[in-house]
Amino acid sequence: MSATPTFIDTARSEWLKFRTVRASLIGVLTFALLTIGIALLVSLAIKSQWSQRSALDRLAFDPVTTSLFGSFFAQFAVGVMGARFITSEYASGSIRTTLAAVPRRVHLVMSKVIVLLVTFFILSEIVVFAAFSIGQAIYRSGALPSASLSNSTDLRAVIFAGVYLTLLTLIGFGIGLILRTTSITISVYVTLLLIVPIIVNILPSSWQDHFTKYLPSKMGESMLSPQLTQQSFSWGTSTVILTIYTIVIVGVGTFLFTRRDA
Amino acid sequence: MLKIDHLTKHYGETIAVNDLDFEVQPGVVTGFLGPNGSGKSTTMRVMIGLDRPTNGRVTIDGKTYDQLKAPLREVGALLDAKALDPKRSARNHLRALALSNRIPLKRVDEVLEFVGVASVANKKVGGFSLGMSQRLGIAGALLGDPGILLFDEPVNGLDPEGIRWIRDFFRSLAKEGRTVFVSSHLMSEMAVSADQIIVIGRGKFITSGSVADLTANATGTVFVRSTDASRLAEVLRGDHGDVEAVNDNGLNVAGLTSDQIGEAAFAAGIVLHELTPQRASLEDVFMDLTADAVEYGHKNMEPTP
Numbered sequence: 001m002s003a004t005p006t007f008i009d010t011a012r013s014e015w016l017k018f019r020t021v022r023a024s025l026i027g028v029l030t031f032a033l034l035t036i037g038i039a040l041l042v043s044l045a046i047k048s049q050w051s052q053r054s055a056l057d058r059l060a061f062d063p064v065t066t067s068l069f070g071s072f073f074a075q076f077a078v079g080v081m082g083a084r085f086i087t088s089e090y091a092s093g094s095i096r097t098t099l100a101a102v103p104r105r106v107h108l109v110m111s112k113v114i115v116l117l118v119t120f121f122i123l124s125e126i127v128v129f130a131a132f133s134i135g136q137a138i139y140r141s142g143a144l145p146s147a148s149l150s151n152s153t154d155l156r157a158v159i160f161a162g163v164y165l166t167l168l169t170l171i172g173f174g175i176g177l178i179l180r181t182t183s184i185t186i187s188v189y190v191t192l193l194l195i196v197p198i199i200v201n202i203l204p205s206s207w208q209d210h211f212t213k214y215l216p217s218k219m220g221e222s223m224l225s226p227q228l229t230q231q232s233f234s235w236g237t238s239t240v241i242l243t244i245y246t247i248v249i250v251g252v253g254t255f256l257f258t259r260r261d262a
Numbered sequence: 263m264l265k266i267d268h269l270t271k272h273y274g275e276t277i278a279v280n281d282l283d284f285e286v287q288p289g290v291v292t293g294f295l296g297p298n299g300s301g302k303s304t305t306m307r308v309m310i311g312l313d314r315p316t317n318g319r320v321t322i323d324g325k326t327y328d329q330l331k332a333p334l335r336e337v338g339a340l341l342d343a344k345a346l347d348p349k350r351s352a353r354n355h356l357r358a359l360a361l362s363n364r365i366p367l368k369r370v371d372e373v374l375e376f377v378g379v380a381s382v383a384n385k386k387v388g389g390f391s392l393g394m395s396q397r398l399g400i401a402g403a404l405l406g407d408p409g410i411l412l413f414d415e416p417v418n419g420l421d422p423e424g425i426r427w428i429r430d431f432f433r434s435l436a437k438e439g440r441t442v443f444v445s446s447h448l449m450s451e452m453a454v455s456a457d458q459i460i461v462i463g464r465g466k467f468i469t470s471g472s473v474a475d476l477t478a479n480a481t482g483t484v485f486v487r488s489t490d491a492s493r494l495a496e497v498l499r500g501d502h503g504d505v506e507a508v509n510d511n512g513l514n515v516a517g518l519t520s521d522q523i524g525e526a527a528f529a530a531g532i533v534l535h536e537l538t539p540q541r542a543s544l545e546d547v548f549m550d551l552t553a554d555a556v557e558y559g560h561k562n563m564e565p566t567p
Contacts, residue, residue: 004331005364013362020354021347093345096312097355097402100339101362103311103328261313 010102010111018085018115027084031077032127038070039131040138047142063147064154067135068128068161068224072217078124078165079172079189082116086173087182099262109177109254113170120169124162128224132158153226160235161224168216170246177253193217216242263288264309264410264441268318271304271465278304280465281318286443288409291432293456294445297552301465302445303341306414310339322410334363338403339412343395343419348388352379352398355387356405365406373401392419400428410441417451429455449548463552476547483516486523487536497530498523511535 089095139146219238264286271279311327377397504516
């Protein structure tokens with residue numbers, strides 16, 4: 001009929017599957033609205049309160065991080081979308097149709113990873129740049145200190161906010177690959193991002209210094225801050241460690257996926 | 263050539279398939295028959311690589327399914343018509359399948375047209391009836407124009423017109439030289455739609471052959487009527503017949519031919535009013551063959567996918 005299919009063909013198939021369900025569109029809109037909407041709210045609130053701020057508070061003001069604050073809400077939207085990219089196939093049973101078409105399972109996982117990686121990297125960058133720009137425009141309109149993309153440190157913080165969200169999408173996908181059920185996957189994902197930090201918080205403070213910096217959300221903070229944040233790794237080290245987390249989780253998921261009956 | 267090579271599949275303690283070993287020939291419709299829970303679906307899931315065999319393997323021209331580069335162009339399978347994302351349209355579902363195996367996209371509209379769902383191609387499949395989903399599943403199986411086609415209980419959910427259509431369709435596929443392998447728990451369905459039949463029960467091979475072979479080898483019973491039925495019964499039992507009284511005058515006799523019964527009656531001086539061989543139907547054969555293999559306990563049911 002025609003030539004042997006390659007990796008590109010399976011990736012095209014997965015991309016078509018991603019974009020042809022309305023849930024994807026709704027998820028992407030939620031993601032964008034959360035990130036940009038929170039940038040809008042936070043910067044407007046800061047602008048209106050500016051005159052009451054003490055000089056010390058004004059000095060501590062960080063226009064970059066405050067405009068990217070929505071990323072910590074958006075991380076749930078992207079994680080759920082990453083997870084659902086595999087768990088919805090188990091929920092409907094369509095995983096069996098998918099595997100009949102692409103029986104090489106590592107191949108299939110890699111196609112899905114590529115689709116998520118490319119799609120969410122592009123989307124996340126668009127969304128965080130939009131959030132940053134809106135925040136800065138509002139700060140400038142109130143004559144507050146503002147950041148600019150011509151400053152390489154600020155530019156890096158914005159870019160790596162997008163990288164953080166992309167990695168979290170893949171972490172959601174990897175947990176989904178391991179657990180297969182949407183609800184359980186989301187519970188675990190939320191626990192990892194919200195509950196574990198609370199537990200770490202009640203540990204003795206000498207332990208906290210050791211544990212806190214390994215939390216994904218803490219690494220996110222350093223990735224999207226221009227300055228070095230407290231109790232954390234540098235943005236570079238954080239990116240490397242979070243990437244290792246992602247590879248391990250997706251790797252374990254892929255291993256289990258190749259062993260299991262569908 | 264589709265070859266099932268000493269296939270065994272365990273699910274925990276349950277043995278779903280036990281050392282199945284057979285080949286499926288091209289050019290004919292092969293029926294895969296067994297009671298519910300006998301391992302038909304498990305066998306088919308292993309065939310397309312969904313489940314890993316515990317032992318043995320299934321090969322397609324010498325290769326296992328996951329070694330096929332473009333599996334949909336060699337094997338088309340319809341195992342579960344509802345194994346689809348309900349939120350995606352029929353056309354997009356098929357397009358995704360086509361892309362993954364590098365099948366030209368124009369083929370999608372051809373198969374949609376062929377199975378008669380083209381008018382609802384852009385509707386979400388979640389709203390489809392089981393019959394429509396079956397047709398869409400058949401479209402998916404045909405997408406890559408494969409030489410081997412596998413169907414698990416394809417007539418389920420089809421109306422009588424659909425059943426007739428699918429029978430003719432299987433025949434025409436076989437006539438084109440393809441391998442057509444169809445499972446069913448309904449003997450009556452297989453009797454009219456299959457050329458060759460493979461019977462399994464409790465995961466084990468029981469027998470195989472053409473419909474005619476299977477019924478020919480089965481020993482039918484003979485119905486005999488006489489006013490002196492009780493004495494006749496004694497005489498026939500003496501000749502090692504298995505006699506069952508049907509009514510006051512009638513007996514059903516197994517293990518003796520009508521000739522033997524007539525001669526025995528004549529020798530004993532008994533008048534016969536009727537002597538009728540009862541032809542074994544494929545249904546009877548099936549019931550006989552699988553009588554020991556029907557499993558009603560929940561433990562041996564096929565796992566729900």
